[in-house]
Amino acid sequence: MSMRPWWSVLVAGILAVAAGLTALFLADRGLSGESLRVGGVPVEIVRGPAVAGASGGRPAVVVVHGYAGSGRLMRPFADTLARRGYVVLLPDLAGHGANTRRLDVPSAIDPEIAAVVAHARELPDVDPDRVTLLGHSMGAGAVVRAGAADPRIAATVAISLPGSGGAPGPRRLLLIVGALEPAGFRAAGEQTAREPASGDRPVGDRRLVSVPFVEHISVLYAPRTHREAAAWLDAAVGNTATGSGTVPLRRIAAGALTLLGALLLLTAALGRPSHRLTPPPHDAVSGPAGLDRAAALRRPAGWIAVGGAGLLGLAGGGIGAVAVPSPVTGYLIGYFAAVGGVLAIAAAALTGARRPSRRLSSYRPPLPRWTAVVASAGGGAAVVVPVQLGLTLMVPHGDRWWLVGALALATAALLAGARALAGPVWDLAVLAAIAMPLAAAAVIGLAPGFLLLIAPLVALLFVLYALLAAVARRGGATWWSPIAAGAVMIAWPVAVALPVSVG
Incomplete structure (x- = not known):
């Protein structure tokens, strides 16, 4: 690598890292967070500023990650929902993230979710009757089970549900699937959405949304996913606050820019110009x-x-x-x-x-x-x-x-x-x-x-x-x-x- 391209790579790396870190700092602007453990489960709680139109205790949403995920992976939902007045709880479930418990079967996370929901209801700034759930993949199956077992759950959003299992689902259930996901995820969503209304579940309290051009991971960061989830939860809990819109890609873009800059700096370190007269054998x-x-x-x-x-x-x-x-x-x-x-x-x-x-x-x-x-x-x-x-x-x-x-x-x-x-x-x-x-x-x-x-x-x-x-x-x-x-x-x-x- 000659001297001029080397300097260009080095400067570009420094600028990209600086811009990425600045964008990450700005992504947290207006939000406050705290980390704690609930029954041994690591949980991050994110709150936004008071928003116009909010009154009484805030609604809350427990956001559950999928297999090989973490609470931090679902942080863009906190960015969206906390700015709309929600208290957002992001747990690391068994075997994942900072949770050192081992995961034996998927249902092992159910008691952990129930504990986090109970903690959400005890928070002094939360309305206990406006606690909701949102989950992805393995977490989608878990929130469907949790919503069905707890009639006080106000609404549930299941993203990329892997299967319904034939069990009764929760009330006010929104199902979201990426159009490019394997066919089994869409089939599970369609089957669950078609389940007949029974008991106190009225017709129309289930909806299936297919988000175009996204697969199993990118569906988490699609703006439409965030708009649909926010609108569904708002309608269920009577939230009229609009916040500052949906910003699912802001944190991902900042991280990607930081990654690019770090790789450019490493490239400059390993490819620095040499002053040898002949190339190496x-x-x-x-x-x-x-x-x-x-x-x-x-x-x-x-x-x-x-x-x-x-x-x-x-x-x-x-x-x-x-x-x-x-x-x-x-x-x-x-x-x-x-x-x-x-x-x-x-x-x-x-x-x-x-x-x-x-x-x-x-x-x-x-x-x-x-x-x-x-x-x-x-x-x-x-x-x-x-x-x-x-x-x-x-x-x-x-x-x-x-x-x-x-x-x-x-x-x-x-x-x-x-x-x-x-x-x-x-x-x-x-x-x-x-x-x-x-x-x-x-x-x-x-x-x-x-x-x-x-x-x-x-x-x-x-x-x-x-x-x-x-x-x-x-x-x-x-x-x-x-x-x-x-x-x-x-x-x-x-x-x-x-x-x-x-x-």
């Missing part, structure tokens, strides 16, 4: 000296090794899912470690040794070897800090501390194995190829199906690693520096977000 930046990686994938045996690695990875994933107290994280640990090991063995067998040249033996990389440590810390921080500030909880709690380390080591084995077999650039093709058996196994039930829902996130993290690796190679960083950074930036968000359950 290929092996100095692609892997240990003496191996000819370029030839490995030119032979059918190379791709046979890749396919075999994927198949053996399925066995490793199955073992990891059973042995680790977080089935999805455990599956990824076992799969990545097994595939990385097989690729490393294949590299040793298929790449031919050759004698290092004098040019190689006399070469010194422009970046010292300790950049691997710096890259690892910087890569983790570049992703984890912006995600923590703008999206969801990234601080490990309980068993997640060692799960992050275990998944990082397995991811490093995978990235190093691919680089050892294929070298730079082609290692991306290897990583894409070994993902195919994993996706197929999730579709047919041999691997956790939730892997399909987080596949876009994992793919994005691998793309970020690929871009970082390309910059590091051009800057002359040691070959393991991007692997160290990639292992942390991929493993940390995944291991922290996925829940811990009873083994």
Whole structure:
């Protein structure tokens, strides 16, 4: 990287981080929050300023996250509803976020939700008869059960309900589904919306809304989702305050801008201009000296090794899912470690040794070897800090501390194995190829199906690693520096977000 582009990247990174942090600060303007525990459940309570048209105790809404979510992930609903006069309670349920309890079955979160609802009714500024519920995915099923069990719940909003289960639902139920979600979510919403009125439930107290152009995660941040939810709850509790509209994307956009700036700063650190007179030899930046990686994938045996690695990875994933107290994280640990090991063995067998040249033996990389440590810390921080500030909880709690380390080591084995077999650039093709058996196994039930829902996130993290690796190679960083950074930036968000359950 020449001097002028390097300075441009550095300045752009600083400006983007500053703008993102400023936007995150402004997103909290006018809102107050407090963190406490209710029966052992971590809860954040968000309040907005007094709004015109409000009288008496405020309405309240308990906002319940889905599988692999957290209260912080649902914070945009607090931004919308707190400004309309609601007291918003955001719990971290068993196995998620800061809650160190393990999740054995989905219904284990029901007593936690009931405790948070009871606490909401006891708040001095809340009208106990105007407490409502909103939930997403697993949380949608939970709030439907909670609303049905507690007739005092004024209204319920279920986003991406995974299934009705045939049980009677709550009164005043709004069902929201993303138009791009798997068909099962829409079918569950339609089935629940068609249930006949009975008892004190009048006709018309259920509605199904399909939000266009969004899937299972982005439905949470669609402006229409927030407008429909706010209007439904307002009508149920008689809230006439309008607040300042819906702002679901403000916090996400600020976090994304901070993430971009952090990645630009890391890029500038690893790709700083060097003053060498000649470019480094290929092996100095692609892997240990003496191996000819370029030839490995030119032979059918190379791709046979890749396919075999994927198949053996399925066995490793199955073992990891059973042995680790977080089935999805455990599956990824076992799969990545097994595939990385097989690729490393294949590299040793298929790449031919050759004698290092004098040019190689006399070469010194422009970046010292300790950049691997710096890259690892910087890569983790570049992703984890912006995600923590703008999206969801990234601080490990309980068993997640060692799960992050275990998944990082397995991811490093995978990235190093691919680089050892294929070298730079082609290692991306290897990583894409070994993902195919994993996706197929999730579709047919041999691997956790939730892997399909987080596949876009994992793919994005691998793309970020690929871009970082390309910059590091051009800057002359040691070959393991991007692997160290990639292992942390991929493993940390995944291991922290996925829940811990009873083994």
